[in-house]
Amino acid sequence: MRVEQIAVFMENKSGKLAEITSILAENNINIRALSVADTADFGILRLIVDDVEKAKKVLKSEGFTVGITNVLAVEVPDKTGGLASVLKAINNEGLNVEYMYAFVNKTGENAVLIFRFEDMDKAIDSLQKEGFTLLSSKVICSL
Amino acid sequence: METIYWEEEMETLPRAGLESIQLKRLQKLVERVYNTVEPYKRKMDEAGVKPEDIQSLKDIQKLPFTYKDDLRDNYPFGLFTVPMDDVVRVHASSGTTGKPTVVGYTKKDIELWASVMARALSCAGATKGDMIHNAYGYGLFTGGLGAHYGAECLGATVIPASGGNSKRQITIMKDFKSTVLMATPSYALNLAETMEGMGIDPKSLSLKVGIFGAEPWSENMREEVERKLNIRAVDVYGLSEVIGPGVAMECLKSSGGMHVFEDHFYPEIIDPETGEVLPPGEKGELVFTTLTKEAFPIIRYRTKDISRLFYETCSCGRTLVRMEKVTGRTDDMLIIRGVNVFPSQVEHVLMGVEGVEPHYQIVVDREGNMDTMEVRVEVSEGIFSDEIRVLENLTKKIQNDIKDILGVTSKVKLVEPKSIQRSEGKAQRVIDNRKI
Incomplete structure (x- = not known):
């Protein structure tokens, strides 16, 4: 149920992205989602792509x-309160979020939330117990 | 202006008399060191030289050199010539890798050090009537305590201010009416700026002279600090391996250079490549032999400092040889805010951090009057993380380790792999942007 994410170190310089x-x-590598975390000196680019191995290689x-790190992709309906419902469950379960970002899939019906938790195993158990849909790498790539 | 001497006879001795004293002291030293310190004996035996071979001062050239590595190899006390019971103090400075360079002093050595430092203070015109503000750091570094004992020996009043807390230092200087400032030149400029910020006119202070050393400084910097603090600025030279501050000192009438207290510290200038002694006036590496020290004498120590020696009598009347302000180094040692830093030490720290590869670069600069050191470290897979926090903790750890081991504050910057310039496959380890 884990999704592979690629993380790239970049200096804070123009043109890097x-x-x-x-x-x-x-x-020919397609980016599904990305986020950039940055400090004054450097940034970390995190990407969900359709071919992780090839992306890493090139x-x-x-x-x-x-x-390459494992993250969880949680699918929620793209409507008001979608994100809030997941975050509420995460909070109730006492899960620690390292970071998160989100994108909306092509059909526009659902949003996909990408999470990195401190304790990934516990997060998978908790989210599944709460009835949330966790997407696999294969599904993400075909979105 | 009348010259103030501390030991007039010695300071103005004609060369022939001085050389005869030097030779006697050298012979005694070599004899004692050969018979008490195994590493010295071994090196002399290997070079095929015996104490009785020292028949003239020139014969010093037969003796093998001593290097910083010899101190490291005999860490901590292997080169001491007296039992530890007779050692009353140790100091240490940075070695080229993890271990510091340790030196020791007997009671008599401390007295000798105080007297040469009192001579140095006299060169700057200081007397027992002065209020000496000592802003050199106190501790393992020889600067603070060396200057302190010299000032006390002179009979002056010493304010052991040490480094830091500039505002308080300035208040003290104003209220106590300090007349002599001892500091690194960059700290002196920092004090001048702080003073300006506090709205204190240096003319309202009682300062008349500044004795600056422990780091390279230029004539431009001298003019700047003289103007900003409204004082005369003079240069002091020393290194812990020889004794500490008080090896050589500029006088107020200087004909150029610092008087080497050569009745105790015998200087030579050599070609760093061949080891040959160069004629007077030529530029080369400065080598010192301590003629009178007890606990930790040193024979032909390679300082790696580049200088020249002038033997003409100075207009102040001193006959002591003058050494030119140090103009460079024969090795890659950096002096950052008065602290000696070897790139190899930084590498040593980096290698101690798991996952870090030895791809780094040290960038030294001067912001305002303070030296800055940035250590650029290439991010390898071994240390990379998708979490900012992990990388920030890593930079903090390296910064702390450098501070702990080298005693200097740095900024660690993570950079992309292969972003550090490499020339002919060899990385350029140091970029020094300071214009000294």
């Missing part, structure tokens, strides 16, 4: 430091 996305585009060969 363009450079990385261009490399992915040239290699970015590494261009000299980037790349890591």
